[in-house]
Structure formats: structure tokens, C-alpha cells
Amino acid sequence: MQINHSRRALFLKPFAVAEHTSEHSYLPLRPPWSLADSDFLDQCSRCHLCIDTCEENIIKVGDAGYPELDFSQGECSFCEACVKTCEGQFKQGLLDGNLSKSSPAIVKKTGLAPFYFDLKIDDTCLSKHKVACQSCQEVCESESISMRWLSSIPVPEIALDDCTGCGACLSICPSNSFMMSALASPNTLGHS
Numbered sequence: 001m002q003i004n005h006s007r008r009a010l011f012l013k014p015f016a017v018a019e020h021t022s023e024h025s026y027l028p029l030r031p032p033w034s035l036a037d038s039d040f041l042d043q044c045s046r047c048h049l050c051i052d053t054c055e056e057n058i059i060k061v062g063d064a065g066y067p068e069l070d071f072s073q074g075e076c077s078f079c080e081a082c083v084k085t086c087e088g089q090f091k092q093g094l095l096d097g098n099l100s101k102s103s104p105a106i107v108k109k110t111g112l113a114p115f116y117f118d119l120k121i122d123d124t125c126l127s128k129h130k131v132a133c134q135s136c137q138e139v140c141e142s143e144s145i146s147m148r149w150l151s152s153i154p155v156p157e158i159a160l161d162d163c164t165g166c167g168a169c170l171s172i173c174p175s176n177s178f179m180m181s182a183l184a185s186p187n188t189l190g191h192s
Contacts, residue, residue, distance in 0.1 A: 027182045029069040031059050031082040032114030032165075034106050037182070041066065044105035049089055050082035058167065071167030071180065075139075076114070078166070083108045115165035116183050119158055125177040127155045136169040136178070145169060 027037045031050050034040045046065045056077055062068030069076070083106050090104035126133040130153050137145045137156060144162035147154035170178045 028062055028066070029071075029115070029117065029180060029182050031067055031069065031086075031106050032076060032078060032080075033083050033108040033112065035103070040105045043101050043103055045089070045101065047089055049085045050106065053081040053085045055079050055081055069167065071170035074171050075166045075168035078114055078164070080108060082106055113165070117165050117180050118183055119160060119163060119165070119169075119178065119180045121156055121158065121177050122179060123177075124175045125156065125173075126175050127153050133174065135172045135174065139168040139172045141166070141168070 030037065030040055031054075035043060044066055046067075048061065048065075048067065050067050051059045051061065056074045056079075058069055058071060058074050058076060059067050059082060060070040067082075086104040086106035090101060093101065121128075121136075127147075130151065132153055134147055134154070134156075137147055142162050142164050144159045144164075145156050146159070148157045149155075165180065167180065170176075170180060
């Protein structure tokens with residue numbers, strides 16, 4: 001495994017692996033349609049306007065003051081308020097003669113998903129301990145969570161290809177069994 005020794009990578013948690021490796025690397029969850037993490041860190045001015053305009057109040061100040069998603073309070077409705085605010089702030093900077101950034105940190109591009117992520121259910125899931133719970137399936141609008149009968153109690157199963165990454169399952173889970181992490185490699189798709 002290769003380690004990124006740059007100063008900025010030191011503050012990423014848990015770590016980032018070089019793009020050309022086949023291993024997954026996990027980065028903080030950024031607002032929807034954020035640039036690839038390295039580009040996001042370069043372009044984000046940490047103005048926190050995306051935090052202020054988030055209708056669901058799920059964008060919080062994260063490590064080093066950069067915005068991160070916190071699904072413990074709710075889910076993302078993909079309202080695009082953070083995108084419009086970031087793009088508006090960038091345009092205002094251009095008008096004011098502030099050309100320190102080459103692009104907004106959050107840009108909705110056609111064909112790109114709001115997030116590229118990995119979502120897992122750990123062993124603390126109540127259903128895995130034979131306690132009937134289907135709260136995650138009940139709130140999943142994309143129907144990407146189904147219940148599979150492995151024993152007398154059905155256990156949730158995720159179809160990641162259908163999942164939007166809204167975070168509803170994370171906010172509703174009584175045992176906090178869901179873990180969503182941003183993936184570094186797909187997050188670079190479509191960004192130049």
C-alpha cells in the first residue's frame with residue numbers, strides 16, 4: 001500500500017491511497033456534486049455558505065473547516081441549494097476581481113451522480129441479532145434496501161447501483177449500523 005505523505009493528506013481520515021491502486025480509499029463525505037476531494041480542497045474557500053443554505057441541515061463544518069455531510073440529523077433531498085450557493089459565490093468573486101479560485105468547489109455536471117460512495121451495514125444491525133427491524137427499508141425511497149430472509153428475521157441488503165446516497169438509512173437506523181464513505185477513485189470522474 002502506498003501512503004500519501006503530502007501535508008494536506010495528513011489531515012484526511014482515515015487515509016487516501018494512490019489513485020492507480022486497486023484498493024478503495026475513503027475520504028470525508030462532501031456536499032453533493034463536490035469536485036474530486038483534492039480539487040475540492042483547492043477550490044473551497046471555507047466560506048460555509050453551503051452549510052448556511054442547506055435546507056436539511058446536514059452539511060457541517062468538518063476537519064480543517066471544510067464542509068462535510070452529517071447524516072445523523074437527516075437525509076439529503078438533493079435540492080441543489082449548496083450547488084447554487086457555491087456557484088453564486090464563485091461568480092461574485094469573479095465580479096469582485098477575486099480570481100484566487102479557478103472554479104467553484106461544488107458543480108453539478110450532467111451525468112454525474114451527487115455522490116460516489118460505499119455503503120455498508122455492520123454487525124450491530126438489529127436484524128443480524130434476530131431483532132425485527134426494517135426501518136432502513138421503510139425510509140428508502142429508491143428501494144435499494146431489500147430484506148433477505150437468512151433466518152427467522154429478515155436482514156437488510158443494499159443494492160448500491162440503485163442507491164442515491166441520500167442518507168435516510170443512516171439517520172433512521174436505531175443501532176447506527178450504516179457506514180457511508182466517499183470513494184476517492186470514482187469521485188474524480190468528469191472533473192478536469
